[in-house]
Amino acid sequence: MTQGSGEKILQRADKMAQFSAMEEGLTRAYLTKEHKQAHQQLSDWMINAGLEVWQDSVGNQWGRKTSANPTQSTIIIGSHSDTVVNAGKYDGNLGILLGLEALEQLSGVDLPFHVDLVAFADEEGVRFNTTLIGSSAVAGCFQPAWLDIKDDQNTAMGEAMLSFGLSPELAGKDARVAEEVKAYLEVHIEQGPVLEELNLPVGVVTGIAGAKRYYFSVKGMAGHAGTVPHALRMDALCGVAEMISAVETYGLEHNVVATVGKCDVKPSAVNVIPGEVTFSLDTRSAVQGDLEVACSELHFQLEQIAQRRQLKLSSEMTYQASAVPCHPQLQQQWGMVVKQQTGKEACLLPSGAGHDAMVMANITDIGMLFVRCEKGISHNPREQVNEQDVSVALNCLVDMVQLLATSDLTEA
Template identity: 70%
Template sequence: MIMEDGARKIMQQSDQLAVFSSMQGGLTRAYLTPEHAQAHQQLGSWMEQAELETWQDSVGNQWGRKVSANPTLATLIIGSHSDTVANAGKYDGNLGVLLGIEALSALAEVALPFHVDVVAFADEEGTRFNTTLIGSSSVAGCFQPEWLNVKDKNNLTMAEALVNFGLPANLAGSDARKPQDTLAYLEVHIEQGPVLEEQDLAVGVVTGIAGAKRYQLTLSGMAGHAGTVPIDMRQDALCGAAEMILAIEIFAQQHDVVATVGKCDVSPGAVNVIPGEVLFTLDIRSLRQATLESCSVALLKQLEVIAQRRNLQMQSQQLYQAQAVPCAEKLQTLWGSVVEKKTGQAAFYLASGAGHDAMVMTQITDIGMLFVRCEKGISHHPREQVLQDDVGIALDCLIGMINKMAGEYTN
């Protein structure tokens, strides 16, 4: 009954948080906006109701602490993010924050040998400044001062936005946590994929977060009249790109990576003109960093061969990279034992192809993640949905994990 009530409460709170949006008829909540302030004020109120000490840090993360009367260990941190993409769903990030608060509420009368902090990271998505993981980077001690000069679409710098929000820009990142003071970081998150639903499982233990590289490729040929240039004399950049895109798909299937072309711009873009230039993106990911590195090199070489055969010029620019991050084996084992106990089923282990705040928190501590099934794997979309029963199971598992760690780390 406690888990049922907690799950129902979390579903209602998810609906309430979705009200704090800059988008009419939808959910968009970006960093250092009035909606950010409203959402964190509400989260702070719920933290206080859970008998947690609350505060806001130097970059606008919202914290709540279950204080240990006699802490003998470093602090356990539980968290996720409260910001969203544009036209988002209700549960990406937010569910993990609400689960953390409710778990500590359920443990209000339980004495633990360490402090437990729950954090709502203020920016994971990068919706406003195109600089992701600002909140967790600040906590992990890797906030970059040059980010303060990045501007949003209204030409406002992050430094100016911090000041407008009521935070001194010169103190951003100054309250980072130290490794010796941090026991571990736990994050519960919707899967954002279809695997758990396919397995008919409510939750799964995360083994790691895939590393990623992103490139922009420019393919140059020769524009010409669509009716007068013979097919075998063309330097059609779009045909070259089409062959490359299919080659990328085949390569990914053969080398156990995922690779995506998500954007393609054709020039001059006229119905009766042979495409002379194509710009397209490549996103390649792997849970193994060595595989990511070798496959990125090999795939780009394969694309260059296609370009040369078609008498096209190819240029590539790396836009982004993130290291593959494994979850701590000990935390995977603990999550697995808790899941088996709470569900009566063998724990299911899966990797995350999406990035999370946990990948930054690994800079200062061990990380452990639990995924919650989401309908059809849909995320970053208004149709994002979870089952209340699954939320109850996740809550039960998180409470069990905190208790398990209290025992394991004091023996």
């Protein structure tokens, strides 16, 4: 590894953070001025690293280390350059910059395949509330109906593409096909506290959790807080409180995480018994079967609570994504390079958050490496990584690309 590579990557992350719609913070959304500026900077760095560069049909930025004799299909390394509102510097962006530095260090190494680095233009979905636009286009999953979705300023995605210099009618038409992609690699901050708790710089991802989200409506009877005895009440909020406790207990006892993150109480007056409550439920598991069972059993438990309390319960599923396993051989190979770089057996852990890799799994095998982040904090300006950990992750990625040059992936 070149001396100071970790420091160089962090300095570039600082530079990328300057392309922001916030003066005192970081927000970079899809098809904005900041998107264009950030990808121009990435393009400049890619050119300086000796890569062939291009922008695709939805505004993803690409750089290619070209093989003189590409006898095998292409390796793609990627992550996303967009951010949430008031974000940290490293979610998504660190993976791109690690890939860039890895290819710069491999510039003199002949590989039997092309290596493509991609900065996906939209993973977070901040502007149009439709996530994973960039990787969906690459993986052949772009939905033309998305072009009609409007942002808060009433600008449709298709109109924004035109203003950005893209042709919306071509969106997703340049998708990659499975036959030409050998594997997809993504390095990402953990966004959780496991690696810090274990005092490890990196960890190997086993898979990306599937998720289902619901909105529940619980209806009871509003009434005077001073005159209706407890035994005769149909208090929607008390019912929901019991439901939330049941959700937490289920998550603790089963292979899922279940979260109630939003709750709206009506009529929301200090002296009125709550008559109606709506609340969200986010359920996730890396094992799809466990997720399906959890959702079914939780629905049953919540319905039982509602019936016992004489409340009316209804639900609507608002989002679902299937669990996506990482390829076993890629997990094993990541583990080999991690042990080589750290002297310790690799920690294997699932990702509870979604990533571009879950979409890229539609066309190729995926493998992910997590990098420790301070206190597991992410989607927050306090997001922080350690320079030494970044250097370890870089070495692992360089070694991984070279290892793939000497191996063929078997069927999962």
